[in-house]
Structure formats: structure tokens, C-alpha cells
Amino acid sequence: MNATIDQLLHARQGDMTRELTQQPGDLGNLPSRLTPTSTTQSICGYCSTGCSLKIHLDASGQAINLTPNKDYPVNLGMACPKGWEALTPLAAADRVTTPLLRNPATGKLEPVDWPTALRAFVDNFKGIQSRHGPASLSFLSTGQIVTEEMAFLGALAKFGMGMIHVDSNTRQCMATAHVAYKQSFGFDAPPFTYADFEESDTLVFVGANPCIAHPIMWQRVKRNRHNPRIIVVDPRRSETAMQATIHLAPYPKSDIILLYGLARELIVRNKIDRSFVAEHTNRFEDFSKFVDAFTPERVTRETGISAEAQQQLADLIASGKRVSYWWTMGVNQSHQSTRTAQALINLALMTGQIGRPGTGANSITGQCNAMGSRLFGNATSLLGGYDFANAAHRSRVAEVLGIDPAVIPNEKSIAYDQILDAVDRGEIRGLWIIATNTAHSWINQRSFHEVRKKLDFLVVQDMYATTETAQMADLVLPAAAWGEKEGVFINSERRLGVARKVSRAPGTALSDFAIFQLIAQAWGCGEMFARWSSPAAAFGLMRELSRGQPCDFTGIRDYDHIEASGGLQWPFTKTDARVNTNPTTERRLFADGRFFTSDTRAIFLFDEPVPLPEPTDTTYPLLLLTGRASSAQWHTGTRTNKSAVLLKLASRAHGLEINPVDATRLGIVSGSKVTVSSRRGEATAVAFVTTIVAPGQIYMAMHSPEVNRLTFPSFDPHSRQPGYKACAVKIAPV
């Protein structure tokens, strides 16, 4: 095996050099290049907006600077601070440049060469499987690598290495939207295009703070020329709420009640699109009966929203001609999130506000490639949105990949929390974590830290070895980052865009794609993945897998085609490719009212509201909400903390918001240190006294490394997405 790895590495490094001497990420010294600088373009690797950045290259092809791309239909020449600073994290001093293996004698992570690292990976993981069975291995991955890498990882782990249960941080983020759409529309299909931000006359944002989390989407809202009414539903007076026509602040996690009440009110006013409902939906009558119990009095009692405010909300919705509903984590991260998302979907369906410009029940995604992981993660659904349980689907996927259908599991993966429970029970013994920082971001962090001790072997694949999770690893695999590799991201409006290689990865760090190739060889299943010879080849496989699916993108030729078209939204079939010559054409779904269910009708889905899993009491009297706090900070900060500019811009991003009423009572002033404790742990933070949060609630950023010591592990029963945004705490001055 040794020789194989050596040969492969050698070949691989050869490949790298070849890749690097090809344009546009050209790092060879091409004498023919006459201009001192040139440019190429790439999609930003942070949020799901998917802005295009123009990358300025020096004579050797290395990125030296960037500016937003003026000619791209998404960002129209704009970028937020993270985008402008996207090159800085690549040059950080703590990039991991060689594999690191924990030395049992010293207990320390020590540099090793790739053959040693691959041997450690294979020996340990195969050893675990021989003792405990194939399902004793698992991976947790991400929405932040290119789709080709996600698909390859999912295929390698499940079809090549025999894993059954794998998941990604998309569970923390988008599982709810995925399941809600799949149940209601028959496929995970966000229907909108960003032009809808500009076309709506009434925009409803529920649990979304785009001013901070999607600043360029918010710029699109600001370009709206229809004098739109903006409704924001958020328990906090967020940056977005401050700019709203009306802001409704229901008790946390009571949105579902407010939305059922609104549905009832629209029925009472007869503001229903009866013909749309009759022709294109099922179960409206049941829904109509169900919401009858959500009287204005009940809604006021259970949400804190006055009857007048409910009337005002209904007036705006009822008088809107083009009403759009937008949601993000305030909805997705709750104990009853799927039904809450569907309460929004139901409103769009019953009023026929879908499939036309400026309408829709629209989930805004989070990470740059959350949509890629929803389609090609190979966890909940089989590559390309197929079903693991369906034998015909397994055969189809096997045929495209040229593999034996018998290697495809006939059940979907269990979810992130269930994987960690299986580790706790000793059933999963080997874990491979790729491009996510579980030790910081997982709910109820302490449980992960405890569970980690039960693992026989933990592999972390990251661009830094300094992350909380990498520090716990037995083996660290050094990964190339955004900008150092190539592939496709899919943004919130289903637009495929190309991320380009514009910089050389440090040391012997390799792209995740190359790492997966090496592992396939070292594992002994390299043959099975011969077709996955490059990201471009993998893209060809994904395109073929999409054929005939709602996401069909068989009309896309290659990366250059995508780039020249200003990105391409799925579906983009061969027919679309012939008809659709205007690259900036906006594409939305369901213009014909036909959904992806077997009878083409969308379904009204609903349930009785479930109370907060951990309400406040006399010992823990405050409710802790969590989320983003600055457009200049990204999640666990491993990348954004490397930029002095971003740190300065985000100076308050680790603070704790507290209402003056609570602050006065507790003797807390702005700038003072406080401890926050829940039944699970304790954190410290610097207080910021503000009316942004309501009395009885406090807010902490997820960027704080300590916040998930506090959070309560509740999960939506349909999506198993964690309810990060509500738990009971107490606070005290330090």
C-alpha cells in the first residue's frame, strides 16, 4: 500500500503543478503574458448570497487583490466586508501545511508526511470497522466546500468505505427548509430568484436578519422601486427590524401561532385565491378548520402580539399584490421548525402568492454551498435528490457512477445529534470531521466534548489546526481553502456559480477533492472512483445525476458556460439552454402552479403548537437567543478572525445584549463583564445594554466560543435541526 500512496502522491503533486500552470489560476511563469496583472472571477466562499468577485492576479497568476464584479446578476458590483477581505485568511500564519498526527508518547499533534497520515487514517478506520462493523465510522461535513467535493465525499464514504450514517453542518442550518419544501412541494425547491426582492410590494421577513447575515440581499431589497411595505417578525428589534414598516416581536418560538392566526384572519376576510387552492393544492379545507381555533384573543395571549398589530399585519398582507415571505434561522432553528416554515408556505399557497414575480415562500440559505449539500451531500437524500429507500433510484445512481447498486445503502442517514448519540453508546467509534468546527458550533457543546472521549479515532480536515475541533483530533489533514481550488457553489436562488483557483495552497495542503482521491486509493477502492478524476469530471457526473430531476441542469456545458452566463439557476435543461440565451434571465419555480408531488399539487401541512422545551423559571429567569452579530464575522471565526479589518468592524460581535430593565435590576452596565449560566454550563461576555432585546430576553452571538456551553439540545421532530435560539439562563455581574 505504501508504494501506491507514494506513487499517487507523486502523481497528485504532478497534477497540482499541471493544474496550476493552466489558466486562470495560473501560477507558472508564462513568458507570453505581457500585462503585469490580469483578472479572473470567483464566487465568494462565505454566505449563500453567492456574490461574484473579480480577482486581480499578478504576473505569476497569484491573487493580489479583489473587487466586486459589476457584471454579475447577483451582487451588481457590491460586496460585504467579508467578501472584500476574502483573500486575507488564506495567508494566515496558522494555516496547517502538513498532516499532523497525535503522538501517543507526547500527547501532541506532530507533523508527518502524507503517506504516514494516509496509513494512520486507513489503519485506524479499518481497524475500527473490523472490530465494530462498517457502520462504526461516520463523517460530519459542511455547506462550505464545492459541490464536487461534497458529492465525492458522500460517494466515497458510503459506497467505497461502507459508512451508513453521515451528516453535515447543514443539519444545524437548512435541514428544516429542506424537509419543509420536500413535504409540501415534493422536492427541496426554494422557488425564488433575487429579483423578487425588487419586485415585491410586500416583503415579510420572519426570523431573518439580512442586514447582518445577507447584506447584499438586503441591498437588493433597498433597490426595490415599488415603495414596498416591509414586515419583520423577530423577538429582537434587529438591524433589519429597525428598517421595517412594521416590526412584530412575538414571544420566541411563538411564530407558528401568529402565522396560524394570520391564516385564520385571511380566511375570515375571504382573501383566499380559491381557484389556485382548488387547482394546485391539497388539504386546504382541513387547514382551514384547523386554524379556526387561532382567534385573535388566543394569538395575543400566546404570542404577546396585540389584536391591533394582528389586524395591521393582515391589512398589509391582504392588500399586497405581490407578497413574498422570507425566512432564515429564527424559523429553522426551533423545536417545531418544519411546521413553522410550512405555516409560511401555507400562507403563500392559500393566497396564490407563488410562481409570479415578487412572491413566494422563500427560505434564505446560509453557507455558500448549503444548496449544494442539500442536493449532493448524500446524507438524507441520495446524490442528486434521490431516495435511498427506492431501488430504482439506487440503480439509476449506480449506473451513472458505474458502480454496483448493492453498495448503495437502502436507508438514509440518521441525523447529526443521533450520530453523536451513537458515539456516546459506543456504536460509532471513528469520526471524520470536514470543514466544520463542531466543538464550537454544536448545540450543548459540553456533550460533544464528553462524547469525543468515546471515539477511538478522530480525523479533522481543515485549513487551520488551531480550531477548537482540530485541537481535539488524532489526525489533522491540511486542506486547501476557498481560492485554492475549483468547483461549483449553488446559492440561495438555485444559481450555480464557479469558485476558481487563484492562489496556491500552503505547504503540502491539498484540496479536499485531492484528499478524497488519495483516501480512495489508500482505502483500496480507487478503481470505483476512477470516474472522479477531477472536479470537472465530477461535475459531469453530477450533471448526469440531475437528468430528469426537478434540479435538472443537463443544459450546462461546463464551468466556462456557467461563468459566461453570470451563473445559471436550476433547472437548466437542454431545452432551457436552447431557449434561454439571455444570461441574466431570472428563473423562478412553479409559474405553472405544478409542484413536484405525484399529483403536482402542493400540500397544506400543520400541527398543534408545542410549548418551549425549556421555559424560564425562578432559577433561570431569562431566555437566551443566539445568532449572528456582525456582517464582518463568520460563524466560529476561524477565517474572519484572521483579518484585522474585520475584527475591528465586528468589535461588538462577542457582546451580550440585555434590556435596560433587566440590566438595572441586576446592576449591570454597558461594558461590564457578566457570567451567563444555564443548566448545562457557564459563559462570560461583555454586556451591551440596549432595547434591541426585549425585557426577559438576552442575546449572544454564535461567534462567541462559549455560547454553546449554554444552549439546550432540542430538535425538530421532522428535520432534527437543533433549536439554538431559545434556552433558560441566569446572569450575574462578574
Ligand SMILES: Nc1nc2c(c(=O)[nH]1)N[C@H]1C(S)=C(S)[C@@H](COP(=O)(O)OP(=O)(O)OC[C@H]3O[C@@H](n4cnc5c(=O)[nH]c(N)nc54)[C@H](O)[C@@H]3O)O[C@H]1N2
Ligand atoms: N455576517 C455573517 N453572515 C452570515 C453568517 C455569519 O456567521 N456571519 N452565517 C450564514 C449562515 S450559515 C446562516 S444560516 C445565516 C443566518 O442568517 P439569519 O437567520 O438571518 O441570522 P441569525 O442571526 O442566526 O438569526 C436571525 C434572527 O432570528 C431571530 N430569532 C431568534 N429567535 C426567533 C424566533 O423565535 N422567532 C423569530 N421570528 N425570530 C427569531 C434572532 O433575533 C435574529 O435576529 O447567515 C449567513 N450569513
Ligand SMILES: Nc1nc2c(c(=O)[nH]1)N[C@H]1C(S)=C(S)[C@@H](COP(=O)(O)OP(=O)(O)OC[C@H]3O[C@@H](n4cnc5c(=O)[nH]c(N)nc54)[C@H](O)[C@@H]3O)O[C@H]1N2
Ligand atoms: N448558538 C448557536 N450556534 C450555532 C448557530 C446559531 O445561530 N447559534 N448557527 C448554526 C449554523 S446555521 C451553522 S451553519 C453552524 C456553522 O458552524 P461551523 O460549520 O462549525 O462554523 P465555521 O466557522 O464556518 O466552520 C467551518 C470550518 O471549516 C474550515 N474550512 C473553511 N474552508 C474550508 C475548506 O475549503 N476545506 C476544509 N477542509 N475546511 C475548511 C474553517 O477553518 C472552519 O474550521 O453553526 C451553528 N451553530
Ligand code: SF4
Ligand atoms: S454578501 Fe455573502 S457572498 Fe456577498 S460578499 Fe458578503 S459574504 Fe460574500
Ligand SMILES: [Mo]
Ligand atoms: Mo447556517
